[in-house]
Each structure stands twice: as C-alpha cells, then as structure tokens.
Amino acid sequence: MTARREHPSDSAAALRVRDLRKHYGELLAVDGVSFEVAPGEIVGLLGPNGAGKTTIINTVLAVLTPTSGTIRIGNVDVARQRSLALARTNFAAVYASLPGNLTVAQNLRFFGLIYRVRGLGRRIEELLAQFTLQALRNTKCGVLSSGELTRVSLAKALLNRPRLLLLDEPTASLDPAAARDIRAAIRMLARDTHCGVLWTSHNMYEVEEVCDRVLFLSRGRILLAGEPRTLPHEHGVRNLEELFIQLAREPLAHPAERLG
Amino acid sequence: MRFAPVAAILLRQWYLLRGSPVRALPMFAWVGIDIVLWGFIARFLNSVSAAEIDFTAVFLGAVLLWDLCGRVMQGLTTAFLEDVWTRNFLNLFASPLRISEYVAGLVLASIVTSIIGLAVMLALALPVFGLSFLALGSHLLLFLLVLYGFGVALGIVASALVLRFGPASEWLVWPIPALLSPFCAVFYPLAILPAWMRAVAHALPPSYVFEGMRALLQGRPFAPLPALAALTLAALEIALAGWCFVRVYRRAVRTGLLARYSAETVS
Numbered sequence: 001m002t003a004r005r006e007h008p009s010d011s012a013a014a015l016r017v018r019d020l021r022k023h024y025g026e027l028l029a030v031d032g033v034s035f036e037v038a039p040g041e042i043v044g045l046l047g048p049n050g051a052g053k054t055t056i057i058n059t060v061l062a063v064l065t066p067t068s069g070t071i072r073i074g075n076v077d078v079a080r081q082r083s084l085a086l087a088r089t090n091f092a093a094v095y096a097s098l099p100g101n102l103t104v105a106q107n108l109r110f111f112g113l114i115y116r117v118r119g120l121g122r123r124i125e126e127l128l129a130q131f132t133l134q135a136l137r138n139t140k141c142g143v144l145s146s147g148e149l150t151r152v153s154l155a156k157a158l159l160n161r162p163r164l165l166l167l168d169e170p171t172a173s174l175d176p177a178a179a180r181d182i183r184a185a186i187r188m189l190a191r192d193t194h195c196g197v198l199w200t201s202h203n204m205y206e207v208e209e210v211c212d213r214v215l216f217l218s219r220g221r222i223l224l225a226g227e228p229r230t231l232p233h234e235h236g237v238r239n240l241e242e243l244f245i246q247l248a249r250e251p252l253a254h255p256a257e258r259l260g
Numbered sequence: 261m262r263f264a265p266v267a268a269i270l271l272r273q274w275y276l277l278r279g280s281p282v283r284a285l286p287m288f289a290w291v292g293i294d295i296v297l298w299g300f301i302a303r304f305l306n307s308v309s310a311a312e313i314d315f316t317a318v319f320l321g322a323v324l325l326w327d328l329c330g331r332v333m334q335g336l337t338t339a340f341l342e343d344v345w346t347r348n349f350l351n352l353f354a355s356p357l358r359i360s361e362y363v364a365g366l367v368l369a370s371i372v373t374s375i376i377g378l379a380v381m382l383a384l385a386l387p388v389f390g391l392s393f394l395a396l397g398s399h400l401l402l403f404l405l406v407l408y409g410f411g412v413a414l415g416i417v418a419s420a421l422v423l424r425f426g427p428a429s430e431w432l433v434w435p436i437p438a439l440l441s442p443f444c445a446v447f448y449p450l451a452i453l454p455a456w457m458r459a460v461a462h463a464l465p466p467s468y469v470f471e472g473m474r475a476l477l478q479g480r481p482f483a484p485l486p487a488l489a490a491l492t493l494a495a496l497e498i499a500l501a502g503w504c505f506v507r508v509y510r511r512a513v514r515t516g517l518l519a520r521y522s523a524e525t526v527s
Contacts, residue, residue, distance in 0.1 A: 024516065058519040061354035065514045087356040096354075099272075099346035106275045113268035114355050140279070156351075 013072070014039050014164045014196025015060065020069035022055050022220075029055045030066070031220040037164065037196035042186070044207040044228060045200045047217030048248040053200045055220075057166050060198070061091060073164050087115065092157040093168035097149050100142025104133055104152050107141055108159060115160035127155040130185065146173035154182060158189065165189070165197045171206060183210050204241035214240070216247050223247055261364060265357045269365020270372070273339055286334075287373050288380035291327045295381050298323040299389035317477050319447060320391045322470055324381050325407055326446045329466060330437040331377040332411025333418060335370030337433055340419040344427050349521045359509055363502060366419070367412050374411070395477050402487055403469045409494030410465045414440075416501035420508040426521075445470050465490040465497070 015037040022030040030052045037043045045053050058064035060071055062082045071078040076085040098107040105124060112120040128134045131151040136144065141152060150173050157165060167186070171179035187210060190197050201207050207214060208228045216224040224247065226234070232243045277283050302315040309315070343349055352362065385391040393400050418433035425432070443457055444466040450458055461467040468490035476482060512518040 054519075055516075058516070061350075063350060063354050063513060063519045064516050065510075083356045083358050086354065091354060093350070096350040097347075098351060099342075099348050101279065101342075101346060102272065102275055103279070106272075106279075110268050110272050110275070111351070111355070113264045113271065114352070114357050116262065116264045116356070 012039060013037065014041070014074065014194075015198060016070075016072045017056070017060070018070045020056065020059060020071065021067045022052075022059060022064065023067045029220050030059070033069075033217075033220070033222055035215055035222065035225070037198055039163070039194040039196050040190050041212045042190050042197040042199055042210055044211035044214035045198055045217065046204075046207065046214055046244060051217040052220040053217055054168065056217075057091070057093070057168055057198070057200070060164075060166060061089070062086060087160065088163045089166070090115070090157040090160055090162040090164075091166035091168070092150070092153040092170050093166075094150070094170075094172050095168070096153070098141050098152055098156060100140060103138050103140050104128070104144075104155075105137040107152065108156060111156050112159050117159050123159060127158060130158075131155045147175060147178055150174055150182070151178070154185075161193060161195075163195055165195050167197060167199045169201055170199070171201070171203065179206070186210065204239065204244055208240050216244070218247060261358070261360055265361040266365045266368065268357075269339070269362065270368050272342070273369040273373070276342065284376070287331070287376045291324075291331065291377050291381050292384060294323050294327055295320065295384045295389070299385065299391075303389065314477065316389055316391055317395065318474060320385055320389055321393065321396075321473060321477070322446045324378075324385055324391070325403060325469065325473070326437075326441065326444070326466070327381065328374060328378050328404070329407040329411040329414075331374040332370050332408055333414040333437060334434070335373040336366045336412060336415025337418045337422075338373075339366045339369040340415075341422065341430065344422060344430075344521070347521070349518055353513075353518055359506055360502075363416060363505060366415070370412065370415055371408065374408075395479075396473060397476075399472065399476060399482050399487070402491070403473060406465045406469050406487075406490045406494050409491070409498055413494065413497040413501040416498070416505050420501070420505040423505070423512060423521075424508045440464060440466075443467065449474065463493065465494040468493075 013036040017036070018034050020030050020033045021028070033052070033056060035043070045056065047053055055064065059066045060073070060078065062078050062085070073085040073089055076088070078085045102110065105128070108124045108127065109120065112124060117123050128137055131154060133148075133151055133155060136148060141149060144152065150170065154170060157167070165186075170186070171182050174182060183206060186197060186199075189195055199207070199211060211228050214226065214228045214231065215222050224231070228240050232239050235243055235246075237243045237246060298319050299316070302319040305315040305319075343352060396403065414436055418436060421433055422429055443453075443460045444464050445453065445461055446466070450461055450467060450471055453461060468486045472483065472487060509518070512521070
C-alpha cells in the first residue's frame with residue numbers, strides 16, 4: 001500500500017532495529033518495532049507525545065536497555081559492542097544541551113577527544129565555520145540563545161563524521177531562516193557522506209521537505225511507513241499534518257491493517 | 261582503556277578551573293584552615309604537656325594525611341557532580357566513552373586536585389609549625405599510596421550513591437569522611453576503641469596508616485604486615501567500589517534513569 005523505499009542489504013544499513021520492545025514495569029513503551037535506515041537516507045520518526053520516539057532513540061544510543069530485540073549500527077550490535085557502535089554514531093537533542101560552563105570551543109574539544117576525532121583542531125574549525133560559530137568560540141554555552149545552542153549541538157553531533165545521526169527535534173528552537181539552513185546542511189551531509197539520519201520532529205512541513213521516508217508511531221508501534229510526499233494522498237488527506245492528526249486521534253488499529 | 265577519552269575528563273576539569281578560578285579555593289582553603297587550627301592546638305599541647313610526645317607530629321601529621329584522603333574523595337565526587345549539575349549524562353553516556361575510562365578520568369582529576377591541596381598543606385605545616393616527616397622516611401610514600409587508594413574508593417562509592425539515589429543525595433556523601441574518621445583512629449590508638457569499632461577499623465586501610473605513623477613517631481620499627489594489609493584492602497576496596505559503580509550504572513541504563521537523570525525526574 002505504501003510506497004516503501006528499496007533498501008540495500010541488511011549489512012549495509014546505517015541502522016537496523018529488529019523486534020524492539022521496552023517495558024517500564026507494566027507499561028509497554030515500545031512494542032515490537034522493526035525498521036532500517038539506509039546510508040544516506042533521512043527517516044522521520046513521527047508520532048504524538050508518548051508514542052515511543054525518544055525511547056527508541058535512547059535504546060539506539062545505549063542509554064536505555066531494551067527488554068528485547070536487537071539494534072545494529074552498521075554491522076555492529078549495540079548491545080555487544082556499545083563503544084564501537086557509538087563511535088560511528090552521534091546525536092543532537094533539545095533536551096541534551098552541552099555543559100553551559102564550558103565555551104563552545106571547549107565543548108567541541110572535550111567531545112572531540114571522547115569521540116577520538118582525528119585532526120581535531122582542524123575539524124573544530126570546519127564545524128565552527130559551517131555553523132557560523134566562529135564569533136562564539138570563546139563564549140560559554142550557558143549564555144547562548146537557544147538557536148545558537150542548537151547550532152553548537154549540531155556541530156558536536158557532526159564532530160566524528162557519524163555514519164548514523166540521531167536528531168531529536170533539531171530545529172525546534174531555530175528561527176525559520178536558521179532552520180532552513182540546518183535542514184539544507186543535514187540533507188547535504190546525508191547526500192555527500194552517506195550518513196543515515198533518524199529525525200524526529202513535530203513540524204510536518206519540515207518532515208516533508210527533509211525526510212526520504214517516515215515512520216508513524218503510536219503507543220509504541222509503527223502504524224504507517226512510507227514516503228512523506230505521497231503518503232498523505234494514499235490515505236485520502238491533503239498533507240502530512242492532516243495525516244498526523246488523523247492517526248493521532250484515531251483509536252489504534254492493528255498495525256498490519258495499516259502497514260499493508 | 262584509551263588515552264584520549266580519559267584525557268577529555270581531565271581537560272574538562274582544567275577548563276572549569278581556568279574559566280572560574282574561584283573553584284580552586286576549596287582545594288586548599290579548608291585544608292589550610294585545618295592545618296592552622298591543629299597547628300596551634302598542637303603547639304599549645306606541646307607547651308603545657310610533660311608527656312614525651314611531639315603533638316605537632318602526631319596531630320598535625322594526622323590531620324594532613326586524613327585531609328588528603330578526604331580531598332581525593334571530594335575531588336573525584338566533585339568531578340562526577342559536574343556532569344550531574346550540567347545534566348551532561350546523556351551526552352557522555354551516549355558516546356563511545358567507556359565506564360572504565362570515565363572513572364579513570366575522574367580518578368586522575370581527583371589526584372591532580374588533591375596534590376594541589378597537599379602542596380598547600382605542606383607549605384603551611386613544614387615551615388610554620390615545624391612539622392617533620394623525617395621519622396616516617398620512605399614509609400610516608402606507602403602511607404600516601406594507601407590513603408590515595410582509599411580516597412579513590414570512597415569517591416567512586418559516593419558517585420555511585422548519587423547516581424543511584426539522585427542529585428538530592430549529594431548531601432549524604434560529603435560527611436562520609438567525617439563519619440569514618442572515628443573508626444580510622446586518626447588521632448588516637450586503635451586500642452582506645454571498643455571491640456566492635458576496632459572490628460570496623462580493621463576493614464578501613466587508614467587505620468593501619470595512622471597506627472603505623474604513630475609507631476614510627478614513637479621510635480618503634482616499621483611493621484610490614486599491617487602495611488601490606490592496608491595496601492591489599494585499599495586495592496580490594498577500589499575494585500569493590502568500581503564494581504558497585506558499574507552495577508548502579510547498568511541499573512540506571514536498564515530502568516531509564518540515566519536517560520532522564522535530573523533533579524526534577526529522580527526521586
């Protein structure tokens with residue numbers, strides 16, 4: 001039913017999630033989720049608050065142990081080789097800002113050492129230029145505006161030239177012009193470096209513009225998957241936002257009925 | 261263990277110190293006050309007592325060594341708390357940083373900061389109050405090693421407690437050295453303690469250090485077996501503390517505590 005993108009073989013996937021489940025006591029936060037992100041592909045992870053998006057991201061980042069299921073970044077199993085898997089990964093999230101008592105350059109150097117980035121000094125200069133942060137290099141992150149902080153977080157997220165990038169509402173605090181620049185930068189990154197990107201956002205316009213594919217989550221399950229530009233028409237609505245609202249309001253149907 | 265991630269933790273502490281020099285104050289202010297206070301107490305006791313004990317060596321030496329142990333613990337815990345206060349856990353633990361590297365970085369940071377404190381204490385105690393460690397000789401290095409080890413173990417346990425029970429439990433960890441000091445027999449012989457306290461003291465490496473220090477100051481020979489016991493205990497307690505931290509960390513990852521760690525979310 002949905003037009004799903006053809007993926008390379010499993011071994012080439014930037015991210016492969018299989019039968020992921022996470023219980024918090026009686027609560028089932030993620031219920032048997034499986035999906036892939038191909039190299040160079042930008043996948044939007046959508047859903048209402050509490051749908052399980054952040055839980056999935058946290059399990060991929062190994063800060064949350066799944067109850068069952070497997071997660072592979074490239075060919076590396078996150079549960080078995082956490083450090084190696086995370087060396088190829090990075091993330092930026094609105095709720096994970098960098099330490100405010102370090103300057104922009106200090107934060108980038110600190111995380112660059114943790115990610116063991118080669119040619120760190122040069123890489124920091126590249127990123128400061130890419131995100132127009134040169135003038136702020138010696139400013140403590142605690143006094144930056146939310147938009148500036150987002151740019152610093154994205155610079156940190158690209159330090160290690162990741163093969164998988166997780167972005168949790170990366171443009172939430174940005175003005176429209178800055179958000180457009182960031183979207184363009186991420187698209188270029190995915191195209192030029194074949195970095196797979198998992199992107200969560202509540203801005204459906206942005207998702208349509210950026211994502212190659214979207215996954216709709218509700219109550220821990222993937223309800224729907226497909227291309228963001230064709231998916232709304234296949235379901236008789238005008239745009240992704242209408243589809244989002246419809247899916248968020250409808251009682252949960254069996255995922256198999258929707259996935260098709 | 262890889263060098264760069266460990267160096268990152270150490271570098272971060274240097275950046276913090278450079279960015280806010282007032283942070284250096286606690287490294288030497290309290291130990292300086294302790295040395296001055298106990299230095300004068302010892303001087304007074306020497307002047308009024310007929311006993312053939314050099315109170316300066318016994319009290320001031322004990323204060324200096326015990327403060328050093330506390331400084332190591334506090335240095336490690338403070339470095340850990342930086343990540344609590346700045347809500348940096350997600351950035352750190354969603355990176356390739358290994359727990360062993362993180363803890364090693366914290367230990368290094370605490371050793372460096374405590375050396376600064378030790379230098380200040382020695383600068384005050386040696387010239388101002390005439391404290392001499394000549395009687396301890398090369399055994400002083402062994403004593404320092406044991407106290408560093410025990411301070412490291414305490415710091416790791418304190419960090420594990422904060423990770424397990426949340427930022428609000430910070431107040432629980434600062435008094436740990438004060439709570440242990442009666443058992444460690446810092447200022448008096450172990451024989452003074454009741455049997456149950458002596459039993460606890462035997463599990464604490466500093467008690468051997470202070471007994472050994474007093475014996476040397478009274479001209480008795482160095483006893484290698486208690487010193488070996490102290491070193492072994494310190495090594496075992498570091499290993500136990502590390503195991504405890506890893507257990508708490510794994511629990512935090514399993515329950516989701518690590519991902520949502522903050523003053524508001526941790527009960």
